[in-house]
Amino acid sequence: MTFFNKTKLILSLFATAALTFTACSDDDDNNAPIIDPVEPVSPTTNISNEGYYKGDIYGNETGNLWVNFMTEGLTWDDFEEDYTGTGAIVCLDFNTDLASNPDFATLSNGEYHAADTHALHTLNIDGDSYVTTYDANGSAQHEVTGGKVTVSTKDGYTIVKAELILDNDTEYNFDYAGKLKIINRTNEGFMSNLTSDMTIGSLTQGVIQYFGYTFTETSDYCAVTLAGADYNLDENFGNAPAIMLGLNVTPGSAGIPSGTYTLIDAMEADDYDVNTALSGVYEPSLGGFFGTWFFHSLEGYEAALQTGEVSVVNNGNSTYKITFNLKDGYGHSISGTYSGSLSFEDYSD
Numbered sequence: 618m619t620f621f622n623k624t625k626l627i628l629s630l631f632a633t634a635a636l637t638f639t640a641c642s643d644d645d646d647n648n649a650p651i652i653d654p655v656e657p658v659s660p661t662t663n664i665s666n667e668g669y670y671k672g673d674i675y676g677n678e679t680g681n682l683w684v685n686f687m688t689e690g691l692t693w694d695d696f697e698e699d700y701t702g703t704g705a706i707v708c709l710d711f712n713t714d715l716a717s718n719p720d721f722a723t724l725s726n727g728e729y730h731a732a733d734t735h736a737l738h739t740l741n742i743d744g745d746s747y748v749t750t751y752d753a754n755g756s757a758q759h760e761v762t763g764g765k766v767t768v769s770t771k772d773g774y775t776i777v778k779a780e781l782i783l784d785n786d787t788e789y790n791f792d793y794a795g796k797l798k799i800i801n802r803t804n805e806g807f808m809s810n811l812t813s814d815m816t817i818g819s820l821t822q823g824v825i826q827y828f829g830y831t832f833t834e835t836s837d838y839c840a841v842t843l844a845g846a847d848y849n850l851d852e853n854f855g856n857a858p859a860i861m862l863g864l865n866v867t868p869g870s871a872g873i874p875s876g877t878y879t880l881i882d883a884m885e886a887d888d889y890d891v892n893t894a895l896s897g898v899y900e901p902s903l904g905g906f907f908g909t910w911f912f913h914s915l916e917g918y919e920a921a922l923q924t925g926e927v928s929v930v931n932n933g934n935s936t937y938k939i940t941f942n943l944k945d946g947y948g949h950s951i952s953g954t955y956s957g958s959l960s961f962e963d964y965s966d
Contacts, residue, residue: 658772660795663689667914670722672803673715675735682724683710683745684777686793691751693852703752707791709766709779710745712737720806722799724775729766731782740766748781748789759783798917804899807946809920817858817911817953823939824850825873829965836865836891837965839873840907843939843955847915850960856915860941860953862927863895863908872961873937878927880943883908897921909943911951920945935959 668684675681688704700706712735716722725738731746732739740746746761763782768775779791801808823843831838841864842850845857853859864878876892883895895908899921909927911920925943932938935958942952 658774658776658794660774661793664793664795665689666793666795666798667917668724668797668799669802670716670719670799672719672805675712677712677735677737678715679712679735679737680715680722681710681735681741682713682722682799683708683741684724684797684799686777686791695852699756700751705751706749707779708745708747708749709761709777710741711766712739712741718806719801719803720808720810722801724768724797724799726769727767729768731761731763731765740764746781748783748791759785759787759789764788796917798914800917800919802899804901807921807923808897808899809945809947809949810918811911811920811945811947811949811951814950815911815918815952817860817951819845819857820860820953820955821846821957822848822850823955823957823959824962825959826962827870827872827965829963830868833889834868836889836893837868837870838889839864839866839870841873841939841959843953854914858911858913858916858918860951861897861906861908861910861912862939862941863897864927864929865889865891865893865895867891872935873929873931873939873959875929875931878929880909880922880924880926882923894927896923911943911945920949920951922951925950935961 664686666684666686668682671681673679686707690704691700691702694701711724711729714725727738729738729740731742733743735741742761744760747758749756749758761781762784764780767778774794775797777793781789783789820843823841826840828838841862842859844850844859847857848855848859864873867874878892878894880896881893883898897908897910899906909922911918911922922943923946928940930938937959939955942950944950
């Protein structure tokens with residue numbers, strides 16, 4: 618079959634999901650109190666984080682893992698294509714121990730000294746680690762050029778103490794204590810960090826993105842996103858849970874035909890027959906995600922779904938009942954039901 622013959626369409630749909638991140642820093646006081654590991658840990662409450670593990674990308678038998686920290690008070694502005702408000706984003710790019718399972722990578726304890734060697738327990742510089750501050754006058758970004766980050770664990774929390782030197786020869790101190798949300802970006806393992814079955818409720822909105830003839834003449838490709846209220850369908854990102862379904866529909870369909878769609882291996886299948894759905898695939902060269910995925914950024918979950926079924930009842934007037942019972946590579950199930958209207962976006966031209 619003809620495979621990936623409309624890469625620009627895939628890029629337009631998934632690039633935002635591949636590039637969007639949450640991030641964070643300390644608040645206005647750059648000299649926040651040092652966390653004493655002897656005292657009980659009080660988790661940081663005004664800082665969110667999201668981390669990505671990319672494996673041994675430098676060939677040094679170390680695991681590259683970068684974490685974005687972001688303070689409360691920052692809001693993404695679509696027009697400015699940047700955050701607005703008062704606060705800071707701190708991006709720290711680590712060389713940590715290789716993960717035995719990239720789906721559950723962790724930032725190992727130790728001192729990470731700023732360097733450009735990519736050796737174990739170093740913090741990457743040359744633009745890989747940086748601090749961006751925001752105030753009423755706009756934003757200012759400065760690269761990390763020196764210093765160290767100390768990582769320890771206590772009471773089930775990761776404690777990060779950063780003592781940084783920036784490219785304007787100023788010191789920047791940053792402390793965080795809490796859970797790190799680390800997502801697998803190696804394209805190895807099962808690309809899922811689920812640890813149990815989940816039932817997804819409160820799905821209140823959705824969109825059909827119809828691409829028409831995309832992968833094969835046998836079927837047209839239709840991407841469906843179902844999400845909770847606190848999710849931006851345009852940005853394909855948010856704090857509510859979301860399911861992305863990659864459905865193969867009858868050519869020329871004006872919506873999703875009723876029927877049962879069975880997940881198939883998107884990379885191994887001989888063809889993409891009607892009434893099948895593509896398993897979740899992460900392919901950076903095509904913009905990131907396609908196929909069937911589960912996302913919940915607020916909780917730090919992400920899962921490529923590999924098997925299962927999606928049942929669709931098309932009630933007409935752009936209203937549907939969609940029931941899904943899907944599983945990741947570990948056998949953890951994601952199930953739920955959506956009933957309501959779906960907006961329709963036609964990208965088939």
